[in-house]
Amino acid sequence: MAGRKAGPGGLRAAFGATPQALSIYRISLGMLLTSELVLRFQFLHAFYTDEGTMPLHLLLPRIDTLYRWFCIHCHFGTLFQQQVLLAIQVIFAVMFTLGYRTKLASVVSWYMYSSAILRNTWLYFILDRYFFYLLFYGMFLPLSQCWSVDASMSKSPQLSNSPPSSASMASSKDQGQMAGESKSNDPQPTVSKAGNGEPSGVSVIVSPATVTLKLLVLWIYLDAGGGKYMDPLKGWTFYADPLPALDTYCRHTFMARCLYAILGPMGLRLLTPTVVWVELLSAPLAFVFSYVGNAKMTYAMIGIISSLHFGISLTIRNAVLLSFVAIVSWAIFLPVGWKESTTSSSSSARPQSDDAADDHSRSQMTPSTTTATASTTTTTTTNQLARSLINPSTLIIVAMISANVWFETVGDCTSGLKRNIFATLLQNRWNVFIGAEEYVTWEIAPGRLADGSIVDVWGRRDEVEWTMPGTGAPCTSTARPGRWRSFPYLAELDEEDNHILWEYLCMQWDAENLVDDPKNPHPERRLLRYNFFMLQADVLPNMGFSSTKKRLVHSHECGQTWQDVVNERRHQAGNENEDEKQRQQQEQFGSMLSSGDGGGDL
Secondary structure: OOOOOOOOOHHHHHHOEOHHHHHHHHHHHHHHHHHHHHHHHHHHHHHHOOOOOOOHHHHHHHOOHHHHHHOHHHHOOOHHHHHHHHHHHHHHHHHHHHOOOHHHHHHHHHHHHHHHHHHOHHHOOHHHHHHHHHHHHHOOOOOOOOOOHHHHHOOOHHHOOOOOOHHHHHHHHHHHHHOOOOOOOOOOOOOOEOOOOOEOOOOOEOOHHHHHHHHHHHHHHHHHHHHHHOOOOOOOOOOOOOOOHHHHHOOOOHHHHHHHHHHHHHHHHHHHHHHHHHHHHHHHHHHHHHHHOOHHHHHHHHHHHHHHHHHHHHHOOOOHHHHHHHHHHHHHHOOOOOOOOOOOHHHHOOOHHHHHHHHHHHHOOOHHHHHHHHHHHHHHHHHHHHHHOOOHHHHHHHHHHHHHHHHHHOOOOOOHHHHHHHHHHOOOOOOOOOOOOOEEEEEEOEEEEOOOOEEEOOOOEOOOOOOOOOOOOOOOOOOOOHHHHHHHHHOOOOHHHHHHHHHHHHHHHHHHOOOOOOOOOOHHHOEEEEEEEEEEEEEEOOOEEOOOEEEEEEEEEOOOOHHHHHHHHHHHHHHHHHHHHHHHHHHHHHHHHHHOOOOOOO
């Protein structure tokens, strides 16, 4: 007895996602989000409080009412307040991961993550861009249809093998809304269920969010691969001179050095161009294989791009979380849940009498009836697909896409508000690692203590080491990973911003060394002054590096307030004016002598 064909493919498979794939997306994204937020606790004092590098008295005068309304973090300046806000974020991230009140958790997670970005825009990395967009589109996806607390709490009769009645379907719909699912923004396709509570047969959800998220993944890799392909220095080609890009990047970690030893310079030169084509072709081919319904090749594309990111996480410092988040974006392409057999599970689960009745009905159908039925089915499917793309979430998603295009083309972001909100939240460029790395950099900050000893303030060590760190070639801010990587690039800040930034290292050193501890103070460990150096070594063939070069970024005297600095500048300016006045008087007196004037008086 032949069953109905339930194989995947077509536009629905190309631009949609299965409930299982969306659940994997939710769980993996939630776990990484929770990890990132937990790690952020260590950076709160330095970057999010009034005692840190961006106090509210500097931020608030530069923002307007809209900015303050959107950024809840801009209303709190103490460490405890920021810890409470971050703890709330962690709670909602865990709820998002577990699929409990999923819609609420996704909205709050996106909003609070965006607010934290705006509290200190210095800390905005491409990792934050990934979280921003993946959480944004996650708000409009039905992420809790399976493998979630919401699904388990729902008492839907569809979880049984018997077909649900219309009354029970209405009850299930109400319970789904109570579980946090949106009635209007998310498509709710009819999905046949197996006895284990998972969707059976081919169930692919198409919505504005699935379409846009898949297109975003396509854009990410076309932008990244295209940037490498069009690199004017041709660093990602076989004929790169002097070194191909992979030869310069595979030096940062122990695993990178092992890869270098295995492949050698020629192997890395051969492998370098393949990275470009993997980035350029993986997403388009994933669309093609999804369209034709080839699950194995779709998995292959996901596996290839995931292996690329996994390799990046092993060979480049501070790239583990970024690499895994990039992999998560591909979860929406997963063909998990596809049934490539010609008989659907829902058909096999039906009573035999029903199948016999269907067979008898089909035997009575004429060719014209069959053609009309097929045409009606095609029209119905097309109409359903169109209706799934027309809902309120479409307006919000189209607004975001339009804003991205506006910002990247004609947007004017010169004013403070536009620069901080639009230029931060609307960035949609992904062209990182564009060229070969010509040099590596790291930082040290030798400082003098009250007892006369010299320490490395940046590395938090009692010894100052000028040579390159020993575990492979370093990357920027090796001594302080994570959010500290932005610190050296802020040296060009002006006036009070600059002073507070560098003074924080003095405060931090004194606090960590218990200089003013009430029970057991160590005044001899007080930091008096320090110099911040950027060190650089050029990349040479065969894992070689040039001699170290150093550049003084900043010199700082500790213990001064900004008002002290202003008064000192005024005093210096006054002395300079007095010196200039005396010099002019001497020149005038000399000219009088040379001309003979005033001789009688002498």
